[in-house]
Amino acid sequence: MDKSPVLVTGGAGFIGSNLVDLLLAHGHSVRILDNLSTGKQANLPSHPRVEFIKGDVADVQLVRRAVQGCQAVVHLAAVASVQASVEDPVGTHQSNLVGTLNICEAMREAGIRRVVFASSAAVYGNNGDGEAIDEETPKAPLTPYAADKLASEHYLDFYRRQHGLEPVVFRFFNIYGPRQDPSSPYSGVISIFTERALKRQPITVFGDGEQTRDFLYVGDLVELLGQALKQEEIDVGAINVGLNRATSLNQLLAAIGDVVGELPPVSYQAARSGDIRHSRADNARLLQRYRLPNPVTGMREGLARLLER
Template identity: 40%
Template sequence: MKNPVVTGGAGFIGSSIVRALLKEGAQRVTVIDNLRSGSEKNLAEVAEHVDLHVVDIRDYDAIAPLLEGAPKVFHLAAIPSVPRSITEPVPSHTANIDGTFNVFRAAAEGGAGRVVYAASSSAYGDTEVLPKVESMIPMPKSPYAAQKLMGEYYASVFASCFGLTTTSLRFFNVFGPRQDPSSPYSGVLSLFMRCLIERRPPTIFGDGEQSRDFTYVEDVAGLCLKASNAPAAVVSGNMYNAGNGGRFTLNQTWRILCGFEGVEIEPVYGPPRAGDVKDSQADTARAVRDLGHAPRFSFDEGLRLTLEWYRANT
């Protein structure tokens, strides 16, 4: 049998899925990554069990042979940034829509077993009601959110029209080790970690009262594997929230981190960013029912583990 495939497998979340697959018993994992945001360093400790192909998902002819016959495909490759999708909409579109179509097409034509697609909670937009439930009408506020929503639609269509088993997971705000803080588009918690270690104030865009369902990366990787193993008759073509079900503001989060270190550092506040959602919180009932979702890490535990990793690797 061929290897499971992880697109974007050298990235922060993708590399966690690679390690989870190996821990589950996979002998080898095929990784597709153009290494523009991912890094071979993220796979260093498991490199002997990984077949890394440095190709772009926008190149159909390059990825099609790699997906042929794959028992499972985890599609993580993307340009995952709301601000970047606004400042650079064309590459964001081609990667997140054209590239995603290529992955589904190659999986269907190559007889892959199933595809687990990394969707985004940004598709919900701003809702009057929390937590956010899968039955809500999507209201994307940015090109990125619209692109990831289109990926969900393609997942559903490839299931209904082409017989490909697919499941979409709407990731909320994933954090943990190996998240790159070096880019202005980086996740907020990776930036917070670096600022805390360097004892300097972070910049928070807006008043800091925007809230997020922060989810530790190992819980997300675990849910991806559960989605890949769930009965096709139950999950194929469906979308599920992949959050923890909690909610913390950015101000609260920064105070928690400062409390770990026994310091008081006041953040700097900047103007709100276009396309950002005000509040985000997942209703996880459907994922619990169909996928057995059971997050193992509390927010505090995840923050402590992440801070330990950044301290050891900065």
């Protein structure tokens, strides 16, 4: 095995720290670049094969140093909250676009080719509402977050064509699992609902609870990220990452109730403005090229693993 480290930007965050665990289990060395804006060092194991660099992907000199000697990069660092990007488009852009560009440029200089990038279903905006969304669905980035993700995809493709980078671009749908931070009202709905259920605090559903999402357990996601590092040949263009399964919030609440025993009071309020009614991934492309765990983690099992920590 290649002993040189894999650089995981955003490795102290929710998805990143779960990926670090997987890479260590696979015998890799891991270098993490994270500014700890939402990530936590406590998410990371102290391990001889883990190296942590505290810093910003917008800092070009630091990024140059961080990629030195790495075999590949998984670029997850970003302001992951859409609402934060709406409130601070300029600040977010430094992390979410300039950060990606710095990674591309530093990889080109260092001769590193493989980069796995976390894009988002947000690039589709409201398009495809009601049916499974495939990768050719027109893009409609409605927020600074989505615009930066889509622009990052285009920059990665430029570096592929011009400089031989090997970007694997995944558009994540709704990911959930341990270490997803529930502290903001705009955090992932599963982290908020489970935290409230555990603390016996009231749960608020925005809308009638019949909106649906395509939820994927983080442990299954990081298996795919691990495969993306090893693929012989990359695919040109982005790949949706979801299960093509719709779960309504009401079904989710029933599942949480089954796992925790009893739900706290649930109230229904007006839907959030701009909320998408249905979001589900057409994952045919993913299934052609990658192996989802068999079986994939079902909702009740994923919730149980999340709640046991």
